Amino acid sequence: MLDTLRDIETPEGVELGLRAAGLPVRAMAWIIDFLIRFGIDVALVVALTPLGRFGVGLMFIAVFLNEWFYNVLFEVLRDGATPGKRSMGIKVVHDDGTPVGWSASLVRNLLRVADFLPTCYAFGIETMLLHRDFKRLGDIAGGTLVVYADSLSAPPALPEVRPEPAPLALSGTEQHALVRFAERANTLTPERAEELADILEPLTGTRGETGIRRVLQYANYLIGRR
Amino acid sequence: MNQERFEQLHQAQWQQLEQWLEARREKKRKADNDESTAVFPHLYRQVCHHLALARERHYSNHLVERLNKLALEGHTQLYRSRTGILMNIVRFVLVGFPVLVRRESRVFWLAALLFYGPLVAMWFTVQQWPDVAYSVMSAPQTRQYEQMYSPDRKVLGRERQADSNFYMFGVYIWNNIGIGFRTFATGLLFGLGSLFLLIFNGVVIGTVAGHLTHLGYISTFYSFVVGHSAFELTAIVISGAAGLKLGLALIRPGRRSRLRALREAAAISVRLIFGVILFLVIAAFIEAFWSSTTAFAPQVKYFVGGLLWLTVISYLLLMGRGRET
Numbered sequence: 075m076l077d078t079l080r081d082i083e084t085p086e087g088v089e090l091g092l093r094a095a096g097l098p099v100r101a102m103a104w105i106i107d108f109l110i111r112f113g114i115d116v117a118l119v120v121a122l123t124p125l126g127r128f129g130v131g132l133m134f135i136a137v138f139l140n141e142w143f144y145n146v147l148f149e150v151l152r153d154g155a156t157p158g159k160r161s162m163g164i165k166v167v168h169d170d171g172t173p174v175g176w177s178a179s180l181v182r183n184l185l186r187v188a189d190f191l192p193t194c195y196a197f198g199i200e201t202m203l204l205h206r207d208f209k210r211l212g213d214i215a216g217g218t219l220v221v222y223a224d225s226l227s228a229p230p231a232l233p234e235v236r237p238e239p240a241p242l243a244l245s246g247t248e249q250h251a252l253v254r255f256a257e258r259a260n261t262l263t264p265e266r267a268e269e270l271a272d273i274l275e276p277l278t279g280t281r282g283e284t285g286i287r288r289v290l291q292y293a294n295y296l297i298g299r300r
Numbered sequence: 301m302n303q304e305r306f307e308q309l310h311q312a313q314w315q316q317l318e319q320w321l322e323a324r325r326e327k328k329r330k331a332d333n334d335e336s337t338a339v340f341p342h343l344y345r346q347v348c349h350h351l352a353l354a355r356e357r358h359y360s361n362h363l364v365e366r367l368n369k370l371a372l373e374g375h376t377q378l379y380r381s382r383t384g385i386l387m388n389i390v391r392f393v394l395v396g397f398p399v400l401v402r403r404e405s406r407v408f409w410l411a412a413l414l415f416y417g418p419l420v421a422m423w424f425t426v427q428q429w430p431d432v433a434y435s436v437m438s439a440p441q442t443r444q445y446e447q448m449y450s451p452d453r454k455v456l457g458r459e460r461q462a463d464s465n466f467y468m469f470g471v472y473i474w475n476n477i478g479i480g481f482r483t484f485a486t487g488l489l490f491g492l493g494s495l496f497l498l499i500f501n502g503v504v505i506g507t508v509a510g511h512l513t514h515l516g517y518i519s520t521f522y523s524f525v526v527g528h529s530a531f532e533l534t535a536i537v538i539s540g541a542a543g544l545k546l547g548l549a550l551i552r553p554g555r556r557s558r559l560r561a562l563r564e565a566a567a568i569s570v571r572l573i574f575g576v577i578l579f580l581v582i583a584a585f586i587e588a589f590w591s592s593t594t595a596f597a598p599q600v601k602y603f604v605g606g607l608l609w610l611t612v613i614s615y616l617l618l619m620g621r622g623r624e625t
Contacts (some may be wrong), residue, residue, distance in 0.1 A: 084371070090368055135470045171372060171377055177567060181567075184481050184570070185566075215546065
């Protein structure tokens with residue numbers, strides 16, 4: 075199917091869903107990180123250069139660490155997210171959904187060099203666009219995945235109306251569709267809700283406002299309200 | 301069973317797991333020996349079971365999402381790799397790294413050939429036809445090297461003042477480890493990058509050494525490089541070997557898919573790179589604080605340099621034998 079949801083199977087035999095993050099959001103995160111890294115570099119140069127040759131030596135080491143290990147340190151120690159990734163709501167995980175470790179993070183970040191070639195991350199962007207999980211070369215070799223760090227949305231308020239059973243037995247998928255409609259009813263425009271409910275005319279026997287109400291009643295019954 | 305009843309029945313367990321995960325997030329490791337930790341695996345497996353049920357019974361999306369998130373976080377906690385990092389480092393240095401280099405001896409020797417081959421060839425070529433040096437390096441570059449190792453210099457290597465040893469240490473870290481990383485990473489392009497950088501560095505180093513030898517700057521040049529060369533050159537070869545391993549996985553994946561071969565090769569290569577970092581830090585330290593000193597006679601420096609070469613060779617050849625598993 076053409077979506078960004080990746081299922082990982084756990085040893086317990088259930089599948090957990092992860093949403094892979096695409097190019098634009100990752101590029102934004104990279105730009106933020108780039109600015110932060112650049113700021114750190116500038117701060118290091120300004121702070122350490124006046125300390126003479128010793129300071130400059132220290133500066134080289136610090137700039138080296140910043141340029142090569144900024145991503146690795148944040149990803150491993152801060153739950154898979156650099157500041158840029160955190161602000162964009164994404165993080166790095168292993169292919170199996172577990173938090174990224176030293177080896178994988180080092181692979182994916184050292185191989186940035188290859189992703190960057192021939193210039194401006196051309197290879198990396200190309201592979202991301204071709205890969206179904208938006209992986210760049212470093213992700214492929216490291217076995218890592220960049221996913222949305224989901225936060226749970228508020229529970230949908232299923233409008234409470236007097237529950238009533240549907241006039242005939244509904245299959246699982248049909249029940250599911252009714253409940254999902256009811257959950258979304260408050261966020262739909264009245265016209266759209268009416269349009270959708272009208273499809274169920276054979277079931278509800280009415281159209282328009284009362285049709286919507288009927289469907290909500292069935293849904294209330296289905297989730298167990300009495 | 302309808303959804304509301306299902307929720308009522310299991311709500312307590314879900315909340316318990318949510319609280320445990322929350323506490324765990326807040327104080328990280330402290331929760332480890334807690335009593336509540338003992339029930340965590342059980343709670344987690346319950347939630348996995350509930351998630352499967354909720355999906356099968358087509359309960360509302362929100363409930364499935366909530367259980368999915370809960371199971372995902374539980375999965376993350378239960379299956380995260382434990383890293384006793386200090387112990388691992390010590391073990392890696394004493395056993396893991398030399399064993400790994402020996403196991404990967406094929407790419408190691410291939411990289412060594414690609415590096416030392418051009419190096420030795422250029423060295424002899426320059427002895428025979430000194431002008432060849434100028435087709436590798438520009439005239440100003442050549443003059444710079446000549447100045448650095450001219451016998452009437454007090455300090456060997458680059459220009460430096462009394463407090464600049466640490467400065468050079470910084471430069472070497474920044475420059476040399478960067479080269480090592482690039483030699484490795486560009487191997488992903490079917491090995492071509494590593495191939496090029498190994499040969500290129502071999503040619504340049506061979507030419508410089510040959511040129512200075514031809515000029516007769518022997519004791520200044522060799523007494524400078526002999527100390528750190530053991531660690532530095534070996535590290536460059538190993539980072540090239542790690543890069544070639546990536547490339548070979550793509551060219552010759554064997555009976556695995558290319559993706560799988562690459563992933564497995566990368567997992568091994570990155571451990572070689574851990575060793576390369578260690579070697580290059582040692583090399584930078586020696587180069588900055590020992591190689592440049594003129595307080596000792598060249599003979600002493602040759603002796604120490606020889607000792608360091610012997611150390612590197614016997615370390616890679618002998619350490620961890622019999623403890624390969």
